[in-house]
Amino acid sequence: MNKKIIALLTILVLVSGCAATEEAPALDTSLYDGKPVDSLSNDTPPQNEVEAIKRGDAALSSGNYDLALYEYIRSLAFEDAVMKDKSLYNIGRIHHARGNTPLAEKAYLMAVEENPNNEQVLEQLGVLYTKSGDVAQGEAYFYRAINADQVRLGKNISLKPQDENIDVQIRGLTVDYKSPIMAYTGLGVIYDVDKKHELAQAFYQKALQVNPASLKTLINTGYSFYMSGDYATARRYTMSALEKDPNNEKALNNLALVYLGRGEVKRALNVFQQQMDAPEALNNVGYFLMLQGKPEEAIPYLEQAIDKKPTYYSVANENLQRALEMVRESKIVVAQTGE
Template sequence: MQKWIMLMMLVALQGCSSNDQVNAFDDSLYSGKPVDSLTANEAPKTEKEAITRGDKALANKKMDLALYEYIRSLEFDDLEYADKTLITIGDIHQARGNVPLAEKSYLRAVEENPNNVTALENLGVLYSRNGNLPDGQVYFYRAINADQIRLKQNEPFARHKESITVEQVEALKLDPQSPLHAYIGLGILADVNQEGELAQEYYKKALAIDPFSTLAKLNLGYSYYMQGNDKQALFYTKQVVALQPQNKRATNNLALIYIRQGQVTNALNVFMRVMPDYEALNNVGYLLMLNQHQEESVPYFKRAIDKNPSYYPLANDNLSRALSEIRAKNPT
């Protein structure tokens, strides 16, 4: 009888162990179809096997299965790739627009490896895009500092964040693996704070990492535009338009520069290459109005309406606004 009781206890313990293994799946990082529908295969035996399965599922665009396998890879002891896996999990959530889970995944990656440059940079991008500029800035600083450690530089970057100088940024070491988006992000934040020269140095560093980065060129061109340096603004903005003719922001920026230079025909031609004529005419009128040239904007709005009266109420609204501003400037 005693042996029978011991045997039953062993069976019960084995059953509990099996249930614990199922429950070990960390669903706090998961969002997708029920995991029960993803568990047909035998459980992976190693971290690498689970990651390989996740990579295969990701390549086949089976996102729920990829998440499931990557998360299962985190269940093993003595993890070797946890921080990288958590970044991939975060990237999947980010692509799906699930910001809370993306944030949670990246933060856990930083817990696993406080000097993981990519995780720190991704958090900077995530916070900045969602309006949390202070935290975005902090993580961009941390990403660059971690990169300097990787490059065997001993002097910490941004120790006193309120006093970053152009010379400090200029002295930073780089290679092609350095955090491109951290430099661009800090450049944008410097421009927001009207620190044009500092912003431009960040963008130049980004271009040293990737000379073909249209995002760095676009922001550098706009930074020069805001400082009134139309020559440099044109130089970089034209490059982006040449590489990406459908880039709306680049097209608008180029037209803005031409408008300020009084080259209205050039601005119109820029828009005409990528949009219908009535939309191009309206856009030129709108930029003229923004630049306090309300009288000059009126003919462009009228031409836009003539080109497409039924489909273009926006031009009517802009025309009314321009006429109202003209009356306000010239009261009778």
């Protein structure tokens, strides 16, 4: 064979070999957690970031989460990628939904490095940290999500928890249907737990502006007003929630608490009985009356709970003993103080 032809063939082989090695960019497998990659797809590799993301979106829509992860991770490998924060957000959401908190956190934090103002990622970090018990960290990310959303909406507002008249500033925030509703609701819950109910309610109102039909926000708002003693407003929001989901256990429970707060014990009992048997409903009425500092009123209901199902209701017996002890302690205090 002619030496020139041999040399030319050698060059072609080398070139084609280089092309094969450069065909697929290196993947960050540290973000993957699923079945072996080789079993996911025999398709030719995506040619660019957009194609990889489209493949990931399609896999996600069809419920193939391992393949979705793989495709989103492939989208990150392109040097000219410009949507890394969005892909990392999707990767984090998949891991988050699966309960893999460490990988979800890693993906979210990488997304924030790519885009510090991605309000969706910041919001999810707030959810992740509050659910894991790091409330301070969660609160900080919820604020960052809200402030990033104001940037998206073209507003020059930076909300801080230590701001004076923060409730007024909250009311001045701009929102739309894309705003981070979980950040507003999450801060509401945090402030309710801290017994700062007016501040909590200001955040809930913003969440309802984002989505007036949010069942979770309606329930939380009603409960916040219950805790602050505004039973009329609490009932209004709770009833709005029940209009959307008449059998919602949490909303029914809150409605019963509202009736107890208003002294409408029979109505509270009727609501409890919609979701549980009579002994349990009677015990609940007695228990919550005790919590409201009304042990004498609680005793008859606890006794009825025991009479209806004595073998089942050991908890009612415990609550009855506690109520009787509260009454005795109250009488001792009266005898000693004369009040």
